[in-house]
Amino acid sequence: MPVSELSKAYEPNAVEEKWYAEWLAGDFFKADPQSPKPAYSIVIPPPNVTGMLTLGHVLNITIQDILARRARMLGKEVLWLPGTDHAGIATQTVVERTLKKQGAIRHRDDLGREKFLDEVWKWKEEKGGIIIQQLKKLGASCDWSRERFTMDAEYSRCVQQVFVDLYKKGLIYRGKRMVNWCPVSLTALSDEEVIMKPQNGTMYFFKVEIAEMPGTFLTIATTRPETIPGDTAVAVNPRDERYAQLIGKHVVRPLPAEVPREQRLIPIIGDEHVEFEFGTGVLKVTPAHDKADFDIWARARRDGIRRGIEELRQMEPINIMNPDGTMNAFAGEALVGLDRFEARNVAADSLRNQLRVLEKEEPYQNNVGYSERADVPIEPRLSEQWFLKCPQVEKSRNVVASGTMRFYPERWEKVYDHWLEGIQDWCVSRQLWWGHQIPVWRLHNSSDWTTWPFTFARDELPTTTDLQTEIGLEQSLSKVAGHSTFFQTYLLDTDLDIFASTTSELEARELQNLGFERDPDVLDTWFSSWLWPFATMGWPEKTDTLAKFYPTTDLVTGPDIIFFWVARMIMAGFEWMGEMPFRNVYFTGIIRDKQGRKMSKSLGNSPDPLDLIAKFGADALRFGVMRSAPLGADILFDEKNVELGRNFCTKLWNAARFRQMQGGESENEINAALLTSDDKWILLRLDAAIREISAALDEYRFSDAAQKLYAFFWSEFCDWYLEASKAALNSGDAPRKANTLAVIDFLLGHTLRLMHPFLPFITEELWHALDFQRDMPDAQGGRTIMFAPWPQPLGDDFRERYALDDRAERFAISKYELVNQGRTLRRNAGIASKKRVRFVLQPQEPLPAHEQEVLKILLNAEPLEVVGNFDAPKGTPTAPTALGTLFLPLEGLVDFGAERERLQKEMVKIEAELVKVRAKLANPSFVEKVPRAVFDEHRQRESAWAEKLAQLQKLRDGLGA
């Protein structure tokens, strides 16, 4: 059977390269929508196009590859659709930083939008393929012919169409609101991109004079004294008896100090949201720089309008900061131009030393929102942005809550549900250049972007007639209409749609020529990612691919993007496909270092997966990571795990070499009549392994499956079965030898298939080297193990045909127990394991010659005397076992003390167990209430131990005192 002789050591890198090329050449990863096979599909979470492979990717990709490969073996038509994400902020930041470092620019404005974007595209062309190549090194079996990028022309078209669609439905609107502003990236962010971090700061207590009551002061507590110039009111709780009577009066705002006093008078207003207990119960209201203050301001203003209080109606937020977080002129002479944190100290200082109104300062810890990307505190900022009222929220909640879509592990369902329950409108516009430019147009110079023509309340919108008269719109539109059918669809639809249009680059240029100007902002990256499951399959066309593979089967991703991505894909799936995008979501853990810290560049604790592949092989890396990645838990990465994976591959390799060195044909049928107890035992263990591994994979318990594979193959197959098989292989009994080889081949053939999803390369290599492909049909393992059928549990007919009964299994187990005992005796007597030594066995029942041979090998006994009755010399190390009594006669070498000690130790253990079980049996309520089977089991246990104890006692007594 051996086709080519296996080299002494496994060399993963050459083998991996060879087989990956073969798989690609054979088009084995390609998905055929016309296939009659049932579909299995999975879309890759698209990595950042300029990203590099991390261990997080290794985990994520390996899981998907395992799912895809197993699905192929289960006879499914598999689509694993790959691609990359343009990753707006991340990519733009990287390119900008690089250009700055090269000295090419100081700021992106130096280049201008178009040239800067050229640079980003250049960068993308250079780096964009890298991560894809890295995924291939890992063995990812994606259909590369379908690779997509979120800024492909067709994909962009989808994004625009979706925007216009939502706009038409009234779900997208432009509004002036408090947004999370990143002063470094200079863009608005969504709530999800803000992470709260505890921060040590200072609470400043300063007093302000009540204008109407000279000499009377209120004390205000704040952490941000630099925003005092932006205060437009002071709020107290109207139910707070200390302050309620002051509502309607005014205080003198201390800053900016140079402004005349009368211009610094701000009203005291009442608001239920002010807490009595916190600080002094008096809150400064800075509506332009704090979300909560903005709401208080809005309520006060509404109240003013309702009650006709002119002062409140006219109260306007004062913006005292520039977009980059420095203070502007409204902040006053002392602060203007300073960075916000510097300004804080300066403001505090002037309260303290110049104005002398600072009463006290206390160290204070509060939570501050940080920009996820730039890692600086975000600045709440009043700004005009595009918002989306998320569609299909109820359906999206329900599909998960009802269990129609399953999350693994389940507990993420609650997190997901909770988020959807309190979902806020999504700020989708970003002040960046890299991304999908918002498909909204206006007439050039017709007005200012920030105010025209969109306001959020529908009734405030200008009418079509207004617009037509105001800006001559009709005239321009008629010009547009003649140019493109595409515009007609979206531009001339209704009076409101005139501003939103899907446009190709060419069309955009035409619009520009006609005097239209496009919104310069781009869309949040996730506004394109949320379409990934169907936009990659040809939507909005009704493609074969969509028909066959949508909804997808599994999604594998990290829980950190459950809101960013998973939830939104579900909403999008319902909105445009009318169906959920995937049936199951598997959330991986986060990879940490072995001390439990997150992987990070600055800590230098994040190994390069490619180095690991070069050192240990891709299979080793995959196996090592999967074996230590339990469902739902974080993974503490340790290179030791990869080493273990490598060792496992080597073990597999050597077992295959062992098989190959025996020669002989692999086509032999197993002959039931010649099966030994070891054969039967290992077949039953294989059956159990198939069941357990299949069940584990069905439930996404990958580490359980990997551990079972490891334990089964190493301990059961190699350590016990292959060792025992040497008795037959060395026996010179040709039929027996052939039969043993048939069993070994059966085991290897099944084991390789069970391993293949985890270890694709080495299993493919051995599949061919051991010639397993020979008798398989082309489509089922003849060309590649990838399509070999997934092993099924051995059926009843199989068990019957090969007489795989409990009796043989129990005998084998007893035999291995006996071997363990014998090895312990040998070890205890200080005999080296390689030294052949005389054992004597006094069996319970006659032992077949073959079994004697097996025992001889496993015990490394020479000779093994099997006798009816052995009169052991006093003190001979002796082990009573189920198969009989085993002696290790040591002529003249007996160490009575050591042997007594060994027996004593064993007896102590057994006595302890006996005490426990007897206490239970002596308990009347135990006897009364316990189920019969449990009771019997306890009785059996008791008598077994008692017997064993008696035997040991006898042995010990035989040694004398």
Add this chain to the structure above:
RNA sequence: GCACGGUUAACUCAGCGGUAGAGUAGGUGCCUUACACGCACUUUGUCGGGGGUUCGAAUCCCUCACCGUGCACCA
């Protein structure tokens, strides 16, 4: 503050109502003709604390402590 997860051998974790387990690490001996990336033997546990339910609890309930994560957040 609310919610979720965790606390089991030196480390990482499994077990989730009926005799405490695995891998790694440690110890000892072996380069035994598939494999030293190996083989054999072997040590180690108040299963976080307290209370309850039960004949019986690592396992179920309550409570406390600590660790982690998510959400909310008050100046």
